[in-house]
Amino acid sequence: MIEVKDLHKSFNGEEILKGIDFVFESGKTNLIIGQSGSGKSVLLKCMLGLFKPDQGVIEYNGKAYSNFTDEEQRELRKEIGMVFQGGALFDSMTVEENVMFPLRMFTKQRKKDLKNRVAEVLERVNLTGSENKFPAEISGGMQKRVSIARAIVNKPKYLFCDEPNSGLDPKTATVIDNLIQEITKENDITTVIITHDMNSVLEIGERIAFLKDGILAWKGDKSQIFKTDDKTVTDFVYSSNLFQKVRKAQQQGM
Numbered sequence: 007m008i009e010v011k012d013l014h015k016s017f018n019g020e021e022i023l024k025g026i027d028f029v030f031e032s033g034k035t036n037l038i039i040g041q042s043g044s045g046k047s048v049l050l051k052c053m054l055g056l057f058k059p060d061q062g063v064i065e066y067n068g069k070a071y072s073n074f075t076d077e078e079q080r081e082l083r084k085e086i087g088m089v090f091q092g093g094a095l096f097d098s099m100t101v102e103e104n105v106m107f108p109l110r111m112f113t114k115q116r117k118k119d120l121k122n123r124v125a126e127v128l129e130r131v132n133l134t135g136s137e138n139k140f141p142a143e144i145s146g147g148m149q150k151r152v153s154i155a156r157a158i159v160n161k162p163k164y165l166f167c168d169e170p171n172s173g174l175d176p177k178t179a180t181v182i183d184n185l186i187q188e189i190t191k192e193n194d195i196t197t198v199i200i201t202h203d204m205n206s207v208l209e210i211g212e213r214i215a216f217l218k219d220g221i222l223a224w225k226g227d228k229s230q231i232f233k234t235d236d237k238t239v240t241d242f243v244y245s246s247n248l249f250q251k252v253r254k255a256q257q258q259g260m
């Protein structure tokens with residue numbers, strides 16, 4: 007669980023986060039949505055420890071980051087898996103080498119054990135047999151699965167995903183969403199996903215934080231987002247045709 011309390015962050019005198027309070031629960035897919043520039047990435051970077059908040063507290067499983075020793079901060083970094091926008095795979099490394107990278111960085115296991123763990127996660131994301139391929143030789147969806155495998159290879163407690171679906175067709179995007187959700191539940195991970203994709207909100211929006219101009223304008227889950235009359239939310243979600251259709255169908259009791 008990650009609890010964000012009264013989080014403020016400014017750049018050059020401009021307040022970007024204006025007092026965010028939200029609980030990102032473990033074993034759940036927690037989505038951060040909102041328009042461009044609303045502060046989603048800044049919030050994620052504060053949680054990653056890349057930005058220091060000006061005010062407020064971020065607690066990881068009940069302990070405030072500001073109370074972590076240097077050693078504990080290093081430990082926390084090992085406990086965070088990251089799926090970057092676009093995958094961010096190393097082009098010159100094979101699939102196996104990409105997935106092995108964080109294991110080499112954070113652990114001192116024997117080569118055989120490293121290979122076994124990589125084989126295990128590649129099997130989990132359905133990529134057995136692709137070990138020796140290079141990123142350019144596999145599809146966008148497969149690249150995302152490599153990226154997920156790399157993010158979970160160290161058995162993280164926290165998984166941060168920055169637009170994991172960008173650039174994928176809707177069907178493949180759903181496969182990736184479901185994979186992230188399954189892995190979250192199997193391992194009781196606190197998963198935080200930034201997304202613009204309303205299909206993802208529909209599929210895996212177990213907890214949703216909607217940011218507007220640095221404020222948490224609404225929170226709820228995928229069933230509530232259809233029912234709310236909060237204009238800020240409806241203005242945002244109604245820009246999606248799919249949402250209009252689903253809401254209409256719900257209102258008609260379908």
Ligand SMILES: Nc1ncnc2c1ncn2[C@@H]1O[C@H](COP(=O)(O)OP(=O)(O)OP(=O)(O)O)[C@@H](O)[C@H]1O
Pocket residue numbers: 017018022040041042043044045046047048049
């Ligand atoms: N390092 C920084 N220095 C100065 N300003 C920054 C920095 N990082 C972000 N900002 C500003 O903070 C605001 C929010 O940016 P942020 O990247 O969090 O938006 P976002 O909601 O993630 O948008 P998008 O959906 O387009 O990625 C923007 O105005 C941006 O210019």
